[in-house]
Amino acid sequence: MYGYQITQRAKELTQGELEMTEGALYPLLHKLEDEGIIKSEIQKIKGRDRKYYLLTEKGLQQQVVQETEMKNYLLNLSTIFNI
Amino acid sequence: MTNDIQEREITRYLISKKLNQALLSEIKDHFILQISDLIDADKMNFQEAFLQTKLNWQHELEMVKADALSFRRIARIEKDVLQRRFRNITFTSLLSSFLLSGLLLVVSDLFFYLQMLLLGVMTCLLAYSFIFKKMKFRDYIQLSFHPLIIRNLILYGILFSLVYYFFNKFNFADLLIAKVFMIYTGITNIQLLYYNSRKINVLI
Secondary structure, three states: OEHHHHHHHHHHHOOOOOOOOHHHHHHHHHHHHHOOOEEEEEEEEOOEEEEEEEEOHHHHHHHHHHHHHHHHHHHHHHHHHHO | OOOHHHHHHHHHHHHOOOOOHHHHHHHHHHHHHHHHHHHHHOOOOHHHHHHHHHHHOOOOOOEEEOOOOOOOEEEHHHHHHHHHHHHHHHHHHHHHHHHHHHHHHHOOOHHHHHHHHHHHHHHHHHHHHHHOOOOOHHHHHHHHOOHHHHHHHHHHHHHHHHHHHHHOOOOHHHOHHHHHHHHHHHHHHHHHHHHHHOOOOOOO
16 A cells, blocks of 8 residues: 555545644554565556555564454453443 | 545645644645545535544644744644654663763773764764765754754753762763763764654754
């Protein structure tokens, strides 16, 4: 996915609830790239460069861990509030 | 959709923000897509969509001081990336100089060879940068006033004053802490030259 696509996808998935600040996205993407969690490749689209970001092996592992943590957190919250 | 003239206007605007090449092409693509979407979905004309996009990016593209010890002004988005790079450079220099200081305690002659090695690497990087036109003479002069170098000089001054105050010792260069500091400065310079030779913005 490329930068603009990520902002649009986040908006679409959350039905407009999560509106990412465009400018805040790029420093974050570059940080993740430096940490080896994502990698990028540049493709020429309509005569201009477009930078695509992809998860690395390390990033995929991190995703599984983060997802589990988030699910547990949400489960705990729901347990607390259901009581 | 945007045409060539409109894309040139976007490029001119982003160039005025002094972004590095990689960030410029990435943000330009984002601008074009965002403007195209506003034109198609919200039925705006180009100028309205461009203005709206500029407003959305106002905070990130605002020109700010690159560093507390620099007079250069860069876009905030560039500053965030740059400051993180500076922190990485400082961390690497600190870690390597402390590891090498352990070796200096064991092998006393090592400092001379280390100095020669650091000087050699710096000379090679400088020669490479000049031969392959990665650096101009003006950039080399600018390197002397680099915020990280100035910070190191200030630190050196503080260390010297502290040593003189507490130990009343003028021969600061003989102390281990001075040697470690010199290694630290050398590694910082090498990293700055290395990043610059790879065309990664480190404010040179």
